[in-house]
Every structure is written in structure tokens, then in C-alpha cells.
Amino acid sequence: MPFLLYLVFLASGFAALLYQVVWQRSLFAIYGINIESVTIVVTAFMVGLGLGSLLGGAVSKNPKRPVLLLFSMVEIGIGAFGLVSLPLFHAVGALTLDMSPLATGIVTFLLVLVPTLLMGATLPLLVAHTVRRSGNVGQSVGTLYFVNTLGSAAASILAVMRIMGPFGQQGTVRLAACINIAVGLTVLVMHLRNKMPLPSPSQPAPPEGAVE
Numbered sequence: 001m002p003f004l005l006y007l008v009f010l011a012s013g014f015a016a017l018l019y020q021v022v023w024q025r026s027l028f029a030i031y032g033i034n035i036e037s038v039t040i041v042v043t044a045f046m047v048g049l050g051l052g053s054l055l056g057g058a059v060s061k062n063p064k065r066p067v068l069l070l071f072s073m074v075e076i077g078i079g080a081f082g083l084v085s086l087p088l089f090h091a092v093g094a095l096t097l098d099m100s101p102l103a104t105g106i107v108t109f110l111l112v113l114v115p116t117l118l119m120g121a122t123l124p125l126l127v128a129h130t131v132r133r134s135g136n137v138g139q140s141v142g143t144l145y146f147v148n149t150l151g152s153a154a155a156s157i158l159a160v161m162r163i164m165g166p167f168g169q170q171g172t173v174r175l176a177a178c179i180n181i182a183v184g185l186t187v188l189v190m191h192l193r194n195k196m197p198l199p200s201p202s203q204p205a206p207p208e209g210a211v212e
């Protein structure tokens with residue numbers, strides 16, 4: 001079970017980096033590549049991940065909350081946003097053409113902030129689950145952070161060398177969304193299996209002649 005959990009979190013990091021590469025290129029194509037647009041997009045990613053991490057940590061503090069279920073819902077939510085992200089970006093870009101640079105920056109910031117909040121919440125939710133199972137905070141944080149970063153590193157190489165060429169931006173985002181949804185459904189099954197009651201051991205039959 002821990003190996004499968006690490007594997008799906010590696011896939012989650014892979015998908016997150018695909019989004020970052022495609023969304024940055026898409027937003028730069030809409031608003032142009034200048035110091036202002038680059039700063040807004042990168043800041044939105046970093047702020048969203050940071051705030052999402054804080055939010056996920058606050059939610060996971062309660063030991064009664066089903067963190068695996070919450071993680072699966074977050075992953076499916078990221079995938080759902082990913083499927084509509086590029087058309088949404090272009091629609092919003094068309095609406096903000098006549099806005100001031102400040103208003104355009106705020107809209108762009110909010111667009112990227114929503115999915116990155118969800119992405120940032122994934123690590124503390126899984127850390128809470130693994131800590132509850134193992135009781136080892138350092139090992140849980142270190143291993144999960146490692147596999148997630150490893151997935152992102154793999155995506156940063158493959159996105160440019162193998163994925164974006166044949167798939168294009170829309171195809172790459174759809175691939176990432178499918179990965180997120182698959183991760184969410186896999187973890188949902190894990191949650192449901194953990195919730196299933198264990199079969200009670202059968203009572204041994206009393207020996208013959210025993211007085212009950």
C-alpha cells in the first residue's frame with residue numbers, strides 16, 4: 001500500500017509540472033512575454049502552492065478527517081480544471097484585452113491561483129495519512145516530497161522532448177488531467193478499502209460435553 005501511494009504521488013507531481021509548462025506558455029501567448037507577465041504568472045504559481053500547503057495542513061490537523069478521500073477529491077478537481085483550463089484562459093484573455101495592466105494582472109493571478117491552491121494541498125494531506133499509519137513525520141515528509149519532485153523532474157524533461165511536440169498544448173493538458181483523475185480514483189479506491197470492516201474471526205465450536 002505505501003508503494004502504491006508513493007507511485008500515485010509521483011504521477012501527481014508529473015501532471016503538475018505538465019500544467020505549469022503549458023499554462024505558462026499559454027498565458028505568455030495571450031498576454032505577451034515581458035517582465036510583468038512573467039512575474040505575475042510565476043508569483044501566482046508560488047503563492048498558490050504555498051497557500052494550498054497551509055490550507056491542506058490546517059484541514060489535515062483533525063485526525064477524524066478522511067485525508068485520503070480529501071486527497072482524491074483534490075486530484076479529481078485538478079483534473080477537471082485542467083480539462084477546461086486552456087479554453088478558459090483564452091476566453092478570459094479575450095475579455096481582458098481592454099483592461100488596465102493592473103486589472104489584467106489580478107485576473108491572471110486569480111486564474112492560476114485556484115488550481116495551484118489544490119496542488120499545494122496534496123502534500124500535507126498525504127503526509128497526514130502516512131504519519132497516522134507510520135508515526136514517523138520525517139520519513140513521511142521526506143519520501144513524499146522526494147517522489148513528487150522526482151515526478152516533476154521527469155515531466156520537465158519529457159514535456160519538451162517527448163510530449164508537447166506530438167500532443168500539443170491541449171493534448172498535453174488532457175494527458176495531465178487524465179493522470180490526475182486516475183490518481184484521484186486510485187486513491188478513492190484505497191480509501192474505500194481502508195474503510196471496509198475487517199472480517200470478525202469465527203468463534204471456535206465448544207468441545208462436546210462442555211457446559212455452556
